[in-house]
Amino acid sequence: MEADLQAYVAFYLTGKKQPTQVDGIDGLKLRPALFSGFRDLTRLRYDYPLVLIDDPVDERYVESLSGLIDAILDKLAQGADGERIRKNVLRLEQGIRTLLSTGRSGLFSELWDQAAAPLIKADKLMADSLARARANLKTDGEVIDCTGNLAFRLLGHAWGMTQMQRARRFNADINRLILKLSDIIQADFINSDAGKTAENLRHAFGSGPLDNFNFDAMSRILKKVSARENLPKRRRQRVLDLISTLQSQQFFPTTGSKAGVPGSPPYSFAFDTCSDALKAYRERIPKAIELARAIAMAELEIKGEYSEAKHDALFESFGENGLDTEELAIFPDYLVRINATSLSGPEQSTLTEILSADLPIKIVVQTDDILEKSLIEHGHLTFTLRSKQLARMSMGMGIFVLQAPASSLYRMRQPIQRGLDYAGSALFSIYSGDSPNTAGIAPYLVGAAACESRLFPAFSFNPSAGRDWAARFTLLTNPQVSNDWPVHEVIYQDERIQTVTDPVPFTLIDFVACDARYSKHFARVPRTNWSACLTPVATTLAAEGRGQVETVPYLMMVDGENRLQKVIVDEKLIREARRCRTMWNSLQELGGIHNSHAERLLASEKKLWQESASQAEAVPAKTDAAPASAAVTASPTPAPATGAESEAERSPDEAYIETPRCSSCNECIQLNSKMFAYDGNKQAVIVDASAGTYAQLVEAAENCPVAIIHPGKPRNLNEAGLDELLKRAEVFM
Amino acid sequence: MKFSATECLLELYEEKLELEDYQSGVPRWCNGCGDNAILTAIQRLCRDEGLRPEKTVFVSGIGCSSRFPHYMKTYGFHGIHGRAFPVAEGVKMARPDLTVFVNTGDGDCCSIGAAHWIHAIRYNMNLTVFLHDNQIYGLTKKQASPTSPIGTRSNTTPRGSYLDALNPLTVTLGVANASFVAQAVDWIPESLFEIVKAAYHHKGFSFVRILQRCPEWLPKLHEADMQEPDSVQLLHHENALQLSPGLSKVYKNQLRHDPLDMNRAREIASSTDVVPVGILYQNREIPCYEDTRRSTVLRTSDTVRKGFEAELDKYSV
Incomplete structure (x- = not known):
């Protein structure tokens, strides 16, 4: 066993394979064990292939094939024959997947028909299910699988749809502007003598009993009516220029511009290189500025708010600083x-x-x-x-x-x-x-x-x-975002035909193992040599540093016949994998997962909280009482201060009106407009108490429907009948 | 089309209008008439919101209140009796860019124009409506109106009116699509202005019933309410109006009321012991008729002519 380990460690550290102990993996057709279930994707149901929707509703420019089929089944597969329809339609879906895998392409409806043809022939019930499902197929578009050109096609399609919507909005706006501007010109023409000729009047009448009218006489009468002022020449020219600028724009294909306007074809906006795109962009900036300017001016003209004195200078220098993003947002x-x-x-x-x-x-x-x-x-x-x-x-x-x-x-x-x-x-x-x-x-x-x-x-x-x-x-689209590596289960049978379930993290090394160029970094260990000195790659990755090499990391892989193999890897890959994990960890932090700053802060706050909690436990009575009593003493003072101040300012002898309550009824103003007047909000104030008699003040107070006039004390103590007036004024003090 | 920088620049040149710019002529209303307070509040609104006179329309029917458009230096339409709503709806439909106000009275709206009123609520077009409710026919010198309190002695009811008054608030709250219902009184200018402002900012049919004094024919009607601040109940809520400290000081009778609570709104509207003032109901989700019916087809002279001809062809022989 020692000898084995030595050979493995040698490979691990140097990449040198000793022929008797380990094999190279070239030609073994190995793939990560987790891939064993995914040999034939056409037999699986997943989110690809996709259908690029031609006429999307609310941003759904792409749908998955299985999603569309599910939508049809949800509607259709109900009741007694629901299960049969479900089975049949799913069979068709698989047929479409198979067609695509052979390189076919086309519209969803076309592929549907191609895949359905052989199925329908064989089975009457199948024909019924598919016919009913086909009737429910409402959306169509090109079907694409996850192949090399998917990204360009999908993004090109989505971009095209976005531009189409933008063009629709733009056209609606431009056409409205052109129409309203033309209306200005047209209205001027109708008002002019030229517009009131007999011929024009006859033309305006349309069809019908034309002979019953004397258009010459009508024209004479109308011309006598003093026309409103004609359009000033400058404004007329400005409006005409705006119309022509709007009509000749090349940024979007126009739908509604009048026929006969000499127009150049619309610009193209899709490019294959950055330099071409940048060049086109730079060439078109002046045109874009001109158009944006025309739109802003047209809006003003239409509202009749264009004032030459104010706006001429502004628009002369329009766009000298380029256009900002909001202004560019209308362009493609x-x-x-x-x-x-x-x-x-x-x-x-x-x-x-x-x-x-x-x-x-x-x-x-x-x-x-x-x-x-x-x-x-x-x-x-x-x-x-x-x-x-x-x-x-x-x-x-x-x-x-x-x-x-x-x-x-x-x-x-x-x-x-x-x-x-x-x-x-x-x-x-x-x-x-x-x-x-x-x-x-x-x-x-x-x-x-x-x-x-x-x-x-x-x-x-x-x-x-x-x-x-x-x-x-x-980051949320990633699998198991909070883990370093996503963990999946490998289920296999061991030598004793017992099912074993093994949770296996999928690491960078598994990915590299799929690539033929890196096979020299892997070596297969024959089954007879499997021993405890082999340890799963994830375990090695999790252990930091090198230390004494006692075990060698291995990967679980399967060969062409789905037999499990253990493959040891060299240290270079382990190092790469750790680097990859570091980068992933930093992305995680950006995404708020295991954020180190937050975690540190949390730890320190927790510590503080625990400390204060333990202190509070020690002296429970005091901490509760102290802040409460402080709050009670502090709060009541400031509130009444403001009210008292404003009231104290006014002397009780002075006449005044509670202006905010005035209902603008004119009573007092009619009595004496020198004494009473309205303020900026048309509410009454006393502007000059000496501009009238005390009698008037008292009368105003009595007449005021909301009783907000306070006459105060008389200024002229010699005024007649003062005693009686003072008595009447008492109620308004 | 929105133009950020350009828009900002253009706004620099916006003219600031003063209250006088919206005033036209001297109102012919009686001295002390509550219509004056309403006029002032609305002129303040126009000034504060910077409404352009040429983009603003006041539509009215017939009555004291309906003289309103004459006193505004904006566009106006002094219409026919009871038909302020159809005219205003037509204006809004043809020119959604205009701000349209309706000034109507208790006779104009609740009597001869009642049918138009009910359907105008249901259409929920973006109009701001002020019902000047003085509870009497004033212009024709004192006849009972639908909102006159029972027992009102007038030229048509010398022994006192026999019927209970119609309550414009409960009626409005009972019609489908009611989206903004408020009540104001002319003698509290601050709250009147706030309610007028809220009504203007509501998108939809904003109905404001304004209790308005008629010093000439019903001088005693609101006297008690004016002298006793607690007879007025101010409604407030974080989603509706908030009360200023000054107002809260005088009017202590306050009620927190969620303007989305229709049942409570109907209860408040029916109260007889106090005069509720504030927003009773507001629902911002109800669509406006002019929006649901907006056509994307541009009205060029061609489309208009074709449309006409298609219609007329239906009747050609």
Whole structure:
């Protein structure tokens, strides 16, 4: 046994395989044990393939095939024959999956018919079920499976739908503006002498008994009516210019502009390289500014609020600082779809340029290989971080970022939509899972494995969702987010045909084991040599540091016939896996999981709380009494102070009105408008008590329906009948 | 279409209007008439909200209250008796960009116009309605109106009226789609203004019944309520109106009332011992008719002509 361990340790530390003890794994067709159930995906029911909906309702631009089938079954598979229909339709679903796996493509309805044809022939009941289900098929669109071009197609489709909605809104707005502006011109024409000619009047009459009218006479009479002022020349020209600017815009295909307007074809907004997109963007800025300016001016013109004195200067310098994101939001966004391999030097810097300027360009970067070998050879196993870390680096620029393997795109359809709606740059970094090095394993499975192994986690970062990380960043699409590695159960039978259930974490090493290029880092241990000195990879990963090597980490894998194999791995991979885990941990912290700052704070607060709690226990009576008595003495003083102050200011001899209660009835004002007047809110005040007699003051007080006039004491002590007046005034004191 | 920076810049040039800019002519109402208080409150609202006179319409029917549009320097429509609502609805339907107010009286709204009133509530169009309720026909010199208290002696009921008064609040609260019902009194200007403001900000048919004094024909009607602050019960709630310290000091009779509680609102509306003042009911979720019926089709002269011709063709021989 000692000899075995020595050989394993030698491999572990140096990668050298001793032929008698361990075998290379090339040609064994090994795959991680957790993959054993997923050899033929067409026989499984899961969220792929997808249907790209042509005419989406409320943002549902993509649906999963199984979701659509379920929706039909929910409606249809009821009652006595419900179970039969369910079985038959699910059989059809499998047929569609099989068709797709043979490379067929097309619309959902087309594939449905192709898959249904052989089934219907064989079975009458089946024909009935499928015919009824087909009648319930309301949505249609292209079906795509999780293959190499999924990301470009799906995001292209979603982007197209977003732009279509935007175009609809834009067209509605532009057409409204054009119509209203034309109305201004038209109204002016009708009011003018030219508009009142007999011929025009006849034309305006439409069809009917034209001979019964004398249009010449009508024209003469109408011309005598003094027309309102004609449109000033400048305004007329301005309105005409606005109409022509709005009609000749090239940003969206127009639906309602009048025929005969010379227009150029609309711009295209989808590009294959960042530099092309940037160039187009820069060329179109002046046009965009001109259009945004025209729209703002048109809104003012329509409301009749355009004032040359105020607005001319403003619009002359319009857009000198460019357009801000809100202003750009009405224009189409640019789309760049690019493969990571073509992100070479200049292209990469253009990409950075776009992202750092937060231009309204949505960039999809697809990576096919995330285990690309490092350019530094000689044992450097660092899988290149270039494309893999693009998303994480871009988050620092405060733009929208989404990273996901192609297999998670369906689950992330809402974040994708948010990214496309985001005003500014958005980066979508997608791993396709379609690489020649993982031949034999479906791209869906490879993508999912990349996500499970934490090498390519799915996350989204949306700066428009809030101001902090908690609102902006989410990791939740990942499996078992709070764990270092997601744990799944491997169920197998041992030599004694006993079922064994083994929880196995899926680690980076499992993912690397799928890649043929790294086979030299693995070595198979023959079953006869399995011993206690082999320990699961996860255990080794969990133990920190190197220390004395007493056990060697192994991986559970299965061969072509689903027989369990143990494969030992070398230390380089362990080191890589630990690094991968560190990066995952830091992402977790951003996502609020095991946040070290929060945990530290929590611990210290807890400690403080416990300390104070134990103190409180020691002296229970005193702590309760002290703050309560303090509160009682402190509170009552400030409240009445303000009221007393304002009342004390006024002398009781002075005449005054409780103005806030005045109901503006005019009584007092009519009595003496020099003594009483209204304030800014049209409520009465005494402006000059000496502007009238005391008798008037008393009379006003008596007439006031809300009795808020207080006459005070007379100023002129010689006024006649003062005694009687004072008596009457008493009630208003 | 929203333009952030541009919009901000344009707003710099907005004109600030003063109270005088909304005043037109000297009201011909009697001295001491409660309509003056309502006029002032609404002119304050226009000024404080910066309503553009050319974008604002006051529609009225017939009666003392319905002279209202004459005293506002905005657009106005002094309509026909009982038909203020249909006119206002038409204005709103054709020009949803305008702010439309309706001023109507107890005779105009609750008698001859009652049918239009009920359906206007159900349509819930975005109108702000003030029912100037003086409980008497004043313009025609004292005849009993539907809201006159039983026993009111008038030219038509010399021995006192025989019927119980109609309660405009309970009626409104009983109609489907009622979305904003409030009561104000003209003699508490602060609360009147706050209620008018809340009604303006409510999107939907905001119905404000204003108890309004008629010093000429029913001078005694509200005298007791005015002299005894506790006879007025101020409604308040964190989702409705909050009371200022000054107001709370004078009016101690207060009631916390959730404006979404319809049953309680109906109870309060029916109370006879106190005069409830405030928002009785407010539901922001009820859709406006003009929104549900809004067409996306642009009204070009072509579509209008085609529509006309299609309609007329139905009758051609």
